[in-house]
Amino acid sequence: MSAPSKVTIGDVARHAGVSKGTVSLAYSGKRPVSEETRQRIFSAAAELNWTASHRARALATARTGAIGLVMARDPEVLATDAFFSKFLSGCERVLAEHDMGLMLHAVTTAEAEHLVYERLAAGRADGVILLDVEIDDPRFALVQRLGLPAVVLSAHEPTRGETAGLPTVFSDDSPAITELVALMAEAGHTRIAHVAGPAHYIHGRIRQEAFSAAMRKRGLDDSLVIEGDFTASSGRDATAQLLDLPQPPTAILFANDMMAIAGLSLARSRGVRVPEDLSLSGYDDSELSAHLSPALTTVSTGAVQRGQLAVTTLLAALAGEDPGAVLADHTTVLPRDSIAPPPRP
Amino acid sequence: MSAPSKVTIGDVARHAGVSKGTVSLAYSGKRPVSEETRQRIFSAAAELNWTASHRARALATARTGAIGLVMARDPEVLATDAFFSKFLSGCERVLAEHDMGLMLHAVTTAEAEHLVYERLAAGRADGVILLDVEIDDPRFALVQRLGLPAVVLSAHEPTRGETAGLPTVFSDDSPAITELVALMAEAGHTRIAHVAGPAHYIHGRIRQEAFSAAMRKRGLDDSLVIEGDFTASSGRDATAQLLDLPQPPTAILFANDMMAIAGLSLARSRGVRVPEDLSLSGYDDSELSAHLSPALTTVSTGAVQRGQLAVTTLLAALAGEDPGAVLADHTTVLPRDSIAPPPRP
DNA sequence: CTGAAAGCGCTTACAG
DNA sequence: CTGAAAGCGCTTACAG
Known part of the structure; x- marks a missing residue:
């Protein structure tokens, strides 16, 4: 049970008789690597039980591989909120495909929230999703000042300027x-x-x-x-x-x-x-x-789908596209037993 | 609105007329820096609007600055679970003090869960908290094989070997x-x-x-x-x-x-x-x-306190201590109106 | 298809 | 108290 994972890409390269660059390429596929050396590399990696260091990769690529989400509501309220966990699970669905993670922060004061966004912008997340948006939300200006990519989740189609030009995923309630x-x-x-x-x-x-x-x-x-x-x-x-x-x-x-x-x-x-x-x-x-x-x-608000769409949209923005305002149309009324004709007067 | 945050510690050092090392030390306080140069450094940083790159720091220190939490329950169930969001908020409380974050993952299959832990171990988190623990939970062996520090949250005092020697925070239900x-x-x-x-x-x-x-x-x-x-x-x-x-x-x-x-x-x-x-x-x-x-x-299960305690314990483990099994004694019955004498037969 | 080298932006012994 | 340099472990032009 001694400290493992001290094996680096250099060890794998040496073991497979190739350069570190080739090992990297064999995994990323960004340039062709002959089938034979690829196999040698993979088996060397397997033998040494190597996995690329996320920290090193993050520095080299200038990508953290995570998005940020900050919940500014009282935990008591969140606790019984049907929306969040479904939304989270939708986010996770597409994040997992892209080998990314979700940094979650819970804050209760405005100052704490401000600070959290600064920390996220300092390289703890590649972008954020803005929830529970308000009219003229101060976070719009904040993320732009910080140069932090963001997409906002709204409940109606943003009128011009309303979300300060940020990409928006909206459902119309x-x-x-x-x-x-x-x-x-x-x-x-x-x-x-x-x-x-x-x-x-x-x-x-x-x-x-x-x-x-x-x-x-x-x-x-x-x-x-x-x-x-x-x-x-x-x-x-x-x-x-x-x-x-x-x-x-x-x-x-x-x-x-x-x-x-x-x-x-x-x-x-x-x-x-x-x-x-x-x-x-x-x-x-x-x-x-x-x-x-x-x-x-x-x-039903399609919370899972909105999570997926929000992440997809954020990734598009990170890739340099301008997603604009995208509609999430999964809102459906579920008629059940709690509505009946009124009593006779 | 051009890409900001391209300013590095080198820029600050130059601006303040000191070395990069001194800038680093002025912030970390790991070695004394004269008051005068400290001020020069701080105002240079302020002027250039510099914040240390989390990615670079993570690589240099071999610390990611985040802990991992994976929720393996159905999002529908989580949605109405009173425990999680309070627990999360407790975690956040102490994480914030230590300038750390929380990587949250939601999974629905055992394979996905396995994969998530491997990714976390590859440098996406410094340690994890294990929730919803089962008898002979396979994650005990998994985290140890991965060399991933972990603390488990349990509902009773662990009998010897039960949590495979992992630090444990338990409340007795x-x-x-x-x-x-x-x-x-x-x-x-x-x-x-x-x-x-x-x-x-x-x-x-x-x-x-x-x-x-x-x-x-x-x-x-x-x-x-x-x-x-x-x-x-x-x-x-x-x-x-x-x-x-x-x-x-x-x-x-x-x-x-x-x-x-x-x-x-x-x-x-x-x-x-x-x-x-x-x-x-x-x-x-x-x-x-x-x-x-x-x-x-x-x-009331003291979910917030358990979140705090779980993180405190994990941080202690990361610092090389062996916290053992620590008791969270915040469980309290809240008598209200739903209990009364039974009807007469 | 592959290698050698520079670079990502910090921290931390090592000297002074 | 401070500087110069090596190192963290990857990726990515640059050459060949």
């Missing part, structure tokens, strides 16, 4: 919201409330705007909106507030599953039947939502 | 389970069931063994055990199975919150009142559990 409103309205609901996500997030704002637009287009009152923060606790509180209204809504559209599930639980504990007395919908398609009783109508 | 059984038994329950996690995981097995031991010690029947897989879907199915019994249990102890929440939802949809007709408990303290109605009695 609006159609799904419109569809949910339609589902509720067509079941006969007229008093429909929305428990929104924070409006400073683009995805929070977009969902709320889509809700209002859809309601108004049907001539319905769109004023029943409470802003939550994606946590179960805010979902529960918002639901309590709505149920306490003199004219409580008969349907509530939540901006994510966690808030919806907490709301569902609260409603039932008050003797409000779901969906007979109250219809509900979530957003994000968490595993729980499908296995609740009743199962929660929600929206 | 047994006392919390014993306490939950006591809570239920003292409320008057005798037919208590357990919906377990997979027995091939150490934490799954330990919780189940603790359940059986606690039940037997009280002279209660410990045979009502169903093995789930930590998903909401398995929690729902197991609960259905239990409620369909001719003599259904009056209390169910679940091995994690997700299964418990799905079980709670199913029970109520069948008209079974919680906690009046059925008492329930979870494990992991997910954010949702506290904001459900009724709030779920569960177990």
Whole structure:
């Protein structure tokens, strides 16, 4: 059990009777190497149990072989977020193909976040993906100042200048919201409330705007909106507030599953039947939502595909292309049992 | 916006009129540098906007400055797992202090997992933390063969040889389970069931063994055990199975919150009142559990502290110490509203 | 198809 | 307290 892996490309070269350059070429395939010497090299490497040092390669190629991802949300919230781990797994899928890795950072303050991006830019990552983007997000300027390649993940098609010219992968959250409103309205609901996500997030704002637009287009009152923060606790509180209204809504559209599930639980504990007395919908398609009783109508956001697309787009940018704004169209409403006609008055 | 960061330590040295070595020393403090030249160096660096290249430093020091973490669970399951993101945030806390990062990999097959460890060992990480450990986990031998420093996270004190001599951070899951059984038994329950996690995981097995031991010690029947897989879907199915019994249990102890929440939802949809007709408990303290109605009695596992401790321990191992087995004693039962006396027969 | 050599940008003995 | 130089282990023009 003595320290292994001290064998270098030089040892392999010597063992195979070739130069270090040839060993390198045999693996990279960047120039032809005769079949015979290639075999000699491979068996020498196998015999010596050699693997190229990632650190040396990184310095020589000026590539770290990793992308950065920084999560700036409270870990408690992240914990129950259906999006992240699926997104991560999508990223990993394409990173693995390219022999790359993912540097993950969790921060809780703005200063810490700033620092992390500086460290990433200093050679710990070749580029980053920007999540939970805000209006005029300060990170847009930061990554550009740092010369750190980045792609931003957004919830709608960026208007000009909105993402400061950075490559963007966007899904449009609006159609799904419109569809949910339609589902509720067509079941006969007229008093429909929305428990929104924070409006400073683009995805929070977009969902709320889509809700209002859809309601108004049907001539319905769109004023029943409470802003939550994606946590179960805010979902529960918002639901309590709505149920306490003199004219409580008969349907509530939540901006994510966690808030919806907490709301569902609260409603039932008050003797409000779901969906007979109250219809509900979530957003994000968490595993729980499908296995609740009743199962929660929600929206699958194609988080895995967005992860894949985000990485693909970042790699394209690293290769010198300008990917522009690319659409991820995997958002789908999943109608389940939590929406039914409203009770007779 | 031309490519920045092409400024090197040599530029700074020249600008400050010193050697590259002195610049290096001024920052690392590994040898004294006169206050005056230090200032010259710092202002030169500031003026040129220089930051040391992480890649070059990594090669020179034979340290990557990152630890590896590989998640081998289904992303759908991870998504709703209360443990990971808190654990990650704990890791980050101490990594940040040491100017280090975290390489995260998500894999779904055993081969992929094997490959990931080889890549990590090739210089992408200085060490790894082993999660979701199994009996005779093949990774123990793998990391040792690869010469990859590792610490394992376990759910009980390792018996000799169990973790192959690797440094181990363990929390003992047994006392919390014993306490939950006591809570239920003292409320008057005798037919208590357990919906377990997979027995091939150490934490799954330990919780189940603790359940059986606690039940037997009280002279209660410990045979009502169903093995789930930590998903909401398995929690729902197991609960259905239990409620369909001719003599259904009056209390169910679940091995994690997700299964418990799905079980709670199913029970109520069948008209079974919680906690009046059925008492329930979870494990992991997910954010949702506290904001459900009724709030779920569960177990806080100190995931953040365990993350911190795991990294601290790994850093100690990297520094050449032998940390042995260290106890993380932050497991606490959180009594809430989901346990009450059983209904009168 | 292959070799010898320079270079990537730091750190760290070795001298002074 | 400081400098000059070697070294970390690869890759990649440059020659042949």
